[in-house]
Amino acid sequence: MAVFAVVAVIAAACGSDSESAPEGFRIGIVAPSASNDLAFTQSIVDAANALAGDPEILITDGTFVVEDAATAIRGYAADGVDLVIAHGSQYGGSVEQIAQDFPDTIFAWGTAADTFGLPNVYAYEAASDEGGYVMGVMAAALSETGNIGIVGPIEVGDAKLYVDGFKAGAESGGANVSVVYTGSFSDVALAKTSAEAFASQNVDVMSGTAQMVVGAVGVAVTEDILWFGTQSNQSELGDIVVASQVYKWEVVLEQILADINDGVKGGRVYEVNLENGGEVIEFNDDFDLPGDVKSLGEDAIDGIKDGSISTS
């Protein structure tokens, strides 16, 4: 019996595939960009849609303005939605206020690690430095000039983790890495200008994170520069995309559902990472990745999982 209990706990902690939403369960998602942005927002929408138990999924996307998001979060809570997901670290203040007004509603917000001490709030985050590191290792191996460029938005949170991890991985392979933060999550033109700057400096491999990177990907396509994506599978952006770090937020959502089924309504912080399968590296079938480079990536994954590689 005791053995069974331990196995059950481990299964729950690892995000069991069989964890189902209760019957009639409703999930409301509030996210800053479009639900099909091939990036941050799409990753949580895809995860919710992958949940077992066929929960009803309600989505309010495109809420760049925090006040708009707060209205949507409060609206879902008032409407009796069982789990309200505020998918944006900028929504933290709103969640903290609204969760106190609706103690029977369960809230989850990320990417962050703070539940504000509230019993009905979950927080979730991504160890995006891990996948970033793996792709940085492969980027260094693929680069012929030895120059790699990374386009980031603002030097905070998930974006900084990813950029730092990618840089560390690429530098471990001997590459010269330049990073530029445009200062904006949405300025596509600045992302393009950044990529053009890299192109003029003999950069032949790039990566980037946040919604505005499509501007940089466009330059990569035009200039035939290799690209590594993150947050969602970006392979359909072109055959210059080598691989993407993909978040499987369902790992977190299944953990939360397991908690809910056990009567726990919040107060916990969960993370997706390579070890728990919440982060995976998906390769672009249209890109002919050399086997030895892929092996380097797989070795890096194993090293991070067993602790022999540090991403910092």
Next chain:
Amino acid sequence: MSEFFTEAVLIATIASGIRFAVPLLLAGLGEAYGQRSGVLNLGVDGVMLLGAFGGYYTVLKVGNVWIGLLAGLGVGLILGLISAFITVTLKADQGISGIGVFLFGLGMSDLLFQRLVGTPRFIDTFPRIEIPLLGDIPWIGEMLFRQNLVVYLAFLAIPVSMVVINRTTFGMKIRAVGENPEAADSLGVSVAKVRYATMLIGGTLAGVAGAALAIDLGIFQQNITNAQGFIAIALVYFGAWRPLGVMLGALLYGFVNSLVIQWKTLGIITDSWSDFAAMAPAIITILALVVVATRFRAPSALTKPFERGE
């Protein structure tokens, strides 16, 4: 710093600065027409957004960038007509109605994108055209004369606008209506017609600016202009309501943006100064604006609806 003074990097910096400036230049030029006739249109960014979506979606469906540009032009023309109806015929407060047009453009462009396109997909971009002989000049040729057709047309619009505003009867009517609409009206000039005309020009150029931006980037996404329409309005003040001034402002803004990014990528601007550097284009523009504001004055009738007999 020595890395910056290499041929490839300098050329890329200047070429990017020019490309960055073009949407601002087109939108600012259109806004200058309106303001010279006394109409402030704060909805430029909304028109640009819908022009951007119109251009992007058309290229996505038709596969021709020039038809896409025409679609942006058409969208701008229609929105210019609507803006003129609101501000000239209905005599609504120009500030409030402009904000309304902006919000309409912001929301509608995103809604249309979500419903009609969904996942971002790249489209063809403008082909570069090398000007014979000029394009062969070392360094200068690649910086200036290997751009796309829209860039050349945008800069051609500057002397054309200077002639139109300063040397034609239509331009004289624009200036008269902007300075003293009552006097212009007493001389038989239709204030409403002139303001309609400038609003149509402004809307058209804003629509073209948006379409040019989206087609140049090869992609559309929510709020793709990132407030460039508002920067264009500021550049009209910066340029003292003159086409040449608007051009200089747009180029300054574009070059500073491009320079800051290039210096960041080269590590000349360190991480600790990165955020301050990101503000540089706006700060420089504001400082220049202050200088201009002390030396030039706005059209006297700017933002004032015209009522015959007042």
